[in-house]
Amino acid sequence: MSQTVSEIVADTLVEAGAKRVYGIVGDTINHFIDAVRRSPLDWVHVRHEEVGALAAGGESYMTGELSVCAGTAGPGSLHFVNGIFESHRNGAPVVLIASNVDRAEQGLGFPQEVDQRKIYEQTSVFCEAISHPDQARRITAMAAQAALARGGVAVVIVNGDMFKQTSDDARHWSVHRASPVVRPSEAELDALAAMIAEAKRPTIYVGIGARGAADQVKALAERLAAPVVHTTRSKEFIEPANNWNVGMTGILGNRAGMEAVADCDLLICLGTDFAYTQFYPERAKIAQVDTDPTHLGRRTPVDLGLVGDVGATIEALLPRLQPREADKHLTAAREQWAKDRAGYDKQADEPDPALIHPQHVAHLLDRLAGDDAIFTADGGSPMVWLLRHLTARGRRRFLTSLMHGTMANAYPQAMGIKLAYPDRPVIAMCGDGGMTMLMGDLLTLVQEEIPIKLLIFNNSSLGFVEMEQRVEGLLDSFTGLKNPDFAALARCVGIEGTRVEAAGDLDAAMRQWLAAKGPALLDVKVNRMELVMPPKIEAGQVAGTAMFGLRAVLGGRSGEVVDLLRDNFLR
Structure with a gap:
C-alpha cells in the first residue's frame, strides 16, 4: 500500500512509542502536520519552538520514552536549537523533524534555506536526511532507535516537497530496544x-x-x-x-x-x-x-x-x-551532614516580616507539596533552593539545567512532564529572569490546558549573575529587572495568579496555589540581597565581596552593603 513520506514518518514514530509532537505549524511541514492530525499523535501547539524542545525534553527525561519536535524551514527549525541542546545534554530521547526548502531550490540561496546538518550534528546522536521516499521508514526508525538506545536527540531532515512523495516500500523497519548487561572483567x-x-x-x-x-x-x-x-x-x-x-x-x-x-x-x-x-x-x-x-x-x-x-x-x-x-x-x-541540614533549616525558618527569604519559600514548598510531586527549576538561584531545601522523598522527581546551564528551562520542561503525568503535581520553580525570557508560552498553558504550578522567585534581578559579579569584587551591572505584576499578568491570560509580598501571607497563598485545578502562578517578592553561599567560604570570596562593598560605598550604594551583610552574614 502506497503511503506519503509524511504518513510513514508519523506511523514510525507512533510505533516507536511517541505520543506527542511539539512545535508550530508552517509551510514546509504542513503535510506532515496533516499526517499527525490523522494519527494517534497529539500535536502540542507552543508559541516558541525553544519551549517545544524543552517541553519534549522534560517529557522524555522523566519517562525515558520518545517525544518529538517538528519545525519549519529556516527560523522555525533554528528556534529549537537551545532547547535541543538542553534536552540532548540531559540524555532525553527526542526526535526532531527538521524541515528544509524544496529540493529544487536547495543550494541556490532560497529564502529560509539552512544547512540543518551542520547545525544539529553537534547536538545529536543521529542526524540524517531523507533523500528518497523509500528511505523514510528506515531513517525514521534508525533515528528513534538511536535516541532511545544512546540517550539523546536524533534529527531527521526532510525537504518540504519530500513530505508529499509516496513510497511502496513494504519492508517493515522497526525500532529495537536492547537492554544488555555490561560489567567489567x-x-x-x-x-x-x-x-x-x-x-x-x-x-x-x-x-x-x-x-x-x-x-x-x-x-x-x-x-x-x-x-x-x-x-x-x-x-x-x-x-x-x-x-x-x-x-x-x-x-x-x-x-x-x-x-x-x-x-x-x-x-x-x-x-x-x-x-x-x-x-x-x-x-x-x-x-x-x-x-x-x-x-x-x-x-x-x-x-x-x-x-x-x-x-x-x-x-x-x-x-x-x-x-x-x-x-x-x-x-x-x-555529623557534618546533620549540621548542614540544620543550617539550611535555620535559614529557611526565619521569616522576616519586612521581607521574604527565598530559602523560606522553598522550605515551605517542601512541606506543602505532595510526596509524588515533580519539580523543575530554572538555572541560577531557583535551582540552588531546589537542591538544598527540597527533600527527595516518596516518588518525587527533580529536573534542573546543570549540563547545559540555560535560563528559562523550568516551566517549559514542566509542561512536557505534566502532559506525560497528568495525575501528578508538577511544579516549576522559576526565576523572574527565566520567566520573562519565554513568557509568551503562558498562553500555551491555557490553550493546551496544562495545569502546572508556577512559582516565581521575584527578586527583580538576575540574582545568580549578581552574586557572581559581587564575589568577583565587581559592582553588579545590568542585572536589574523591571518586572510586571506577574500575578495580574497571569490572570489576564486566563491563569490563576496570586502575588505575595509579606511572609505572613505566604502559607495560605501557597496552599491555595497548590490546590488550584488549572494552571496557577504564585508571584513571591523575595529578598534581592541573598547570596548563594558555597559549602566553604574561601578567602578570595570574602575579599571579593569586601571589594564589592568598598566600591558600592564609594559609589553611593552603602544601603545595599548593609542589606547584604544583614541578610547573609548577620542572620
Whole structure:
C-alpha cells in the first residue's frame, strides 16, 4: 500500500512509542502536520519552538520514552536549537523533524534555506536526511532507535516537497530496544576490590549513570561503611532512605559532601562525569565506573577506569569485599551532614516580616507539596533552593539545567512532564529572569490546558549573575529587572495568579496555589540581597565581596552593603 513520506514518518514514530509532537505549524511541514492530525499523535501547539524542545525534553527525561519536535524551514527549525541542546545534554530521547526548502531550490540561496546538518550534528546522536521516499521508514526508525538506545536527540531532515512523495516500500523497519548487561572483567573487578581493601577512608561518589541502581549503591555503602556523595542529577534516587548519604560537593553542594570527597583516600566514582576538576581530591586514589569508555579519566586522572553498568558492577563486586565497621571518616561526614541540614533549616525558618527569604519559600514548598510531586527549576538561584531545601522523598522527581546551564528551562520542561503525568503535581520553580525570557508560552498553558504550578522567585534581578559579579569584587551591572505584576499578568491570560509580598501571607497563598485545578502562578517578592553561599567560604570570596562593598560605598550604594551583610552574614 502506497503511503506519503509524511504518513510513514508519523506511523514510525507512533510505533516507536511517541505520543506527542511539539512545535508550530508552517509551510514546509504542513503535510506532515496533516499526517499527525490523522494519527494517534497529539500535536502540542507552543508559541516558541525553544519551549517545544524543552517541553519534549522534560517529557522524555522523566519517562525515558520518545517525544518529538517538528519545525519549519529556516527560523522555525533554528528556534529549537537551545532547547535541543538542553534536552540532548540531559540524555532525553527526542526526535526532531527538521524541515528544509524544496529540493529544487536547495543550494541556490532560497529564502529560509539552512544547512540543518551542520547545525544539529553537534547536538545529536543521529542526524540524517531523507533523500528518497523509500528511505523514510528506515531513517525514521534508525533515528528513534538511536535516541532511545544512546540517550539523546536524533534529527531527521526532510525537504518540504519530500513530505508529499509516496513510497511502496513494504519492508517493515522497526525500532529495537536492547537492554544488555555490561560489567567489567573478573580481573578488573579483582583490581577494584584490592584497591578498596587497601583504602582506609573510602568515599562513594554517585552520578546520574547510577539511575536504577540505588539499592546496589546503598549495599556497597553499607559493606564499606562509606559516606555517599551525589551529584545534582542523582539527588532524587540517592537521597531517599539512605543512611550513608551526606549530600553534594561542588559550589552548589554542602560542607559534608565536599569534605567527604576532599578527606578520602579512595574515591569510587559511579556513573558520574562531574565536570569541575577543582572539587576532586588532590591526594586520593580514584576508581571510576561508567558505561561510556570516553568518560573514564575525562575530568580528573583516575587510577582505575572500568566500563560497566553501576548496578551490575556492584553486584559482581560485593562478594569480593569484606564488611567494615563505621569509623571516624563516616561518622564525621554524618555529623557534618546533620549540621548542614540544620543550617539550611535555620535559614529557611526565619521569616522576616519586612521581607521574604527565598530559602523560606522553598522550605515551605517542601512541606506543602505532595510526596509524588515533580519539580523543575530554572538555572541560577531557583535551582540552588531546589537542591538544598527540597527533600527527595516518596516518588518525587527533580529536573534542573546543570549540563547545559540555560535560563528559562523550568516551566517549559514542566509542561512536557505534566502532559506525560497528568495525575501528578508538577511544579516549576522559576526565576523572574527565566520567566520573562519565554513568557509568551503562558498562553500555551491555557490553550493546551496544562495545569502546572508556577512559582516565581521575584527578586527583580538576575540574582545568580549578581552574586557572581559581587564575589568577583565587581559592582553588579545590568542585572536589574523591571518586572510586571506577574500575578495580574497571569490572570489576564486566563491563569490563576496570586502575588505575595509579606511572609505572613505566604502559607495560605501557597496552599491555595497548590490546590488550584488549572494552571496557577504564585508571584513571591523575595529578598534581592541573598547570596548563594558555597559549602566553604574561601578567602578570595570574602575579599571579593569586601571589594564589592568598598566600591558600592564609594559609589553611593552603602544601603545595599548593609542589606547584604544583614541578610547573609548577620542572620
